[in-house]
Structures are given as structure tokens and as C-alpha cells.
Amino acid sequence: AQSVTQLDSHVSVSEGTPVLLRCNYSSSYSPSLFWYVQHPNKGLQLLLKYTSAATLVKGINGFEAEFKKSETSFHLTKPSAHMSDAAEYFCVVSDQVDTGRRALTFGSGTRLQVQP
Amino acid sequence: EAQVTQNPRYLITVTGKKLTVTCSQNMNHEYMSWYRQDPGLGLRQIYYSMNVEVTDKGDVPEGYKVSRKEKRNFPLILESPSPNQTSLYFCASSRTPGLAGGQVYEQYFGPGTRLTVT
Numbered sequence: 001a002q003s004v005t006q007l008d009s010h011v012s013v014s015e016g017t018p019v020l021l022r023c024n025y026s027s028s029y030s031p032s033l034f035w036y037v038q039h040p041n042k043g044l045q046l047l048l049k050y051t052s053a054a055t056l057v058k059g060i061n062g063f064e065a066e067f068k069k070s071e072t073s074f075h076l077t078k079p080s081a082h083m084s085d086a087a088e089y090f091c092v093v094s095d096q097v098d099t100g101r102r103a104l105t106f107g108s109g110t111r112l113q114v115q116p
Numbered sequence: 117e118a119q120v121t122q123n124p125r126y127l128i129t130v131t132g133k134k135l136t137v138t139c140s141q142n143m144n145h146e147y148m149s150w151y152r153q154d155p156g157l158g159l160r161q162i163y164y165s166m167n168v169e170v171t172d173k174g175d176v177p178e179g180y181k182v183s184r185k186e187k188r189n190f191p192l193i194l195e196s197p198s199p200n201q202t203s204l205y206f207c208a209s210s211r212t213p214g215l216a217g218g219q220v221y222e223q224y225f226g227p228g229t230r231l232t233v234t
Contacts, residue, residue: 009156034222043120043206043225044159090158104223106151106158 002027002093006107014115019063019078021110023091026072033074034092034104035065044090050074061085086114118143120226122207128232129197137192137229139207146212148190149174149223150182152203159206165190166212197233205229 007022025031035047048059055067061084065076074091091107120141129135141148149164151174161174165184179201181193190209194201208223 004158036225041228043227044208045225046222049222104159104161106160108156108158 002031002105004091004093004105004107006089006091006110008110009108010111010113012113012115013081015083016080019076019081019085019112021076021089021091021112023074023076023107024072025074025091025093027093032094033065033067034094035059035063035074035076036090036092037087038090038109039087047076047089081112081114083114083116086112088112118224120207120209120224122205122226122229124229125227126230128234130234131198132196135194135197135231137194137205137207137231139190139192139226140188141190141207141209141224142188143209143224144187145209145224146187147221147223148184148207148209150180150190150192151206151208152176152201153206153228154203162192162205197231199233201231202233203231205231 003026005024033050036044037047038044047063048057050057050067058064063078065074067074088109088111090109092104094104123138146167150162151159153159160176162176162180163174163182165171168184168187171182171184184190206228207226210221210223
């Protein structure tokens with residue numbers, strides 16, 4: 001069985017400072033990992049995904065994440081926060097079972113606040 | 117524009133009154149899925165469909181039904197809603213990867229339906 005743990009439910013940063021949102025996962029197979037962002041009253045938007053290619057993945061809006069198998073982590077980072085980054089972020093793992101089921105297991109989310 | 121649409125966006129209903137939330141996608145995706153989002157729990161899968169007439173239970177299917185008669189539509193049916201089904205619901209779609217190690221495609225999400233059952 002797979003699982004995802006987002007280590008912080010809330011993160012607050014000042015505009016212009018780095019962002020770090022932490023995610024650990026467990027999976028019986030070679031996982032695919034995603035970060036999604038949800039702005040208030042909006043649906044989820046894909047930020048980036050890891051599917052066993054390069055371990056450092058670049059996404060939209062300056063975000064990137066590094067897959068570290070030895071640490072079972074997939075932390076999301078951004079060098080400089082912008083006010084528009086304030087949202088909820090979900091780390092997601094997808095298994096690759098033989099049935100072809102593409103179930104996604106979501107973390108519980110991290111709410112990012114950006115202070116002016 | 118490629119999108120997933122859901123209707124209604126907001127719904128307040130009473131216990132036991134049957135309701136349907138519609139979901140439609142215009143990307144010709146084979147795979148569609150329903151999730152519910154509750155505070156502190158992330159999103160949990162209710163049902164999914166690999167293609168027309170092929171549906172299966174997700175992690176929290178109790179109290180829900182789905183159907184997939186057309187590729188583009190995947191309605192969620194609550195035959196007898198209860199207050200514990202008050203939640204934010206998302207429909208999603210994607211291409212279906214191959215079996216056993218196939219490409220994993222991102223899911224595209226609808227805007228959500230906020231349901232309140234009193």
C-alpha cells in the first residue's frame with residue numbers, strides 16, 4: 001500500500017524568501033509523484049511530476065522538486081516566494097499496479113501563506 | 117479549451133433526497149474519477165472508470181453510485197444523501213496508461229462541487 005505524508009499543515013514565509021514544502025512517501029513499486037496546487041475556490045492544477053526520469057523536476061511558476069529515493073522524499077521548493085503562491089499544495093503518489101488502476105493517493109495538504 | 121466541467125458548483129440538500137452531480141470532459145480521456153475533499157484528509161477517491169461501461173470502487177465508495185454510458189460524461193449519484201457526505205467533490209480525467217509500468221498521465225480536475233447535506 002502506498003501513502004503520502006506532508007510534514008507541515010501550514011507554512012508561512014515572507015515574500016521574496018525561499019519556500020520549502022516537505023513530502024515523504026511510501027510505495028511498494030517505483031512511484032510516480034506529483035505536486036498539485038489548489039488556489040481558493042479553484043480546482044487542482046498540476047505543478048510538476050516525477051515519473052522515473054530526471055530526479056530534479058522543474059514545474060510551473062518557478063517551482064521544482066527533487067526525488068530522493070534513499071530518503072523517500074519529494075520536497076517542493078521555490079527560490080523566492082510571490083504573493084500569488086499563497087494556496088494549498090498537495091503531494092500525490094501514484095502506484096503502478098498490474099490492474100492498471102491509476103489511483104492517486106493524496107497527502108493531507110500544506111497551506112502556504114505568503115506575508116508581504 | 118480543454119477542461120473538465122462539473123454541475124452544480126454548489127448544492128444544499130436534505131437527507132434522503134436523491135441528487136446527481138454531473139461531470140463532463142472534452143479531452144477524449146478514457147479515464148475518469150471522482151474524489152471527495154475533507155479538511156485534513158486530502159482527496160480520497162470515490163469511484164473511477166477506465167472507459168465506457170467500466171467502473172470500479174475507489175477508497176470511499178459507500179453511499180455513492182456512478183455510471184459511464186458515454187466517454188465524456190461521468191455522473192456521481194447519491195441515492196440517499198446523509199450529512200456525512202457533506203464535502204467538496206472533484207471530478208478528474210486523464211488518458212489511460214498501459215498496464216504494468218506504463219506511462220503515468222496527469223489528471224485534469226474540475227472546479228469542484230461543494231455539497232451540504234442537512
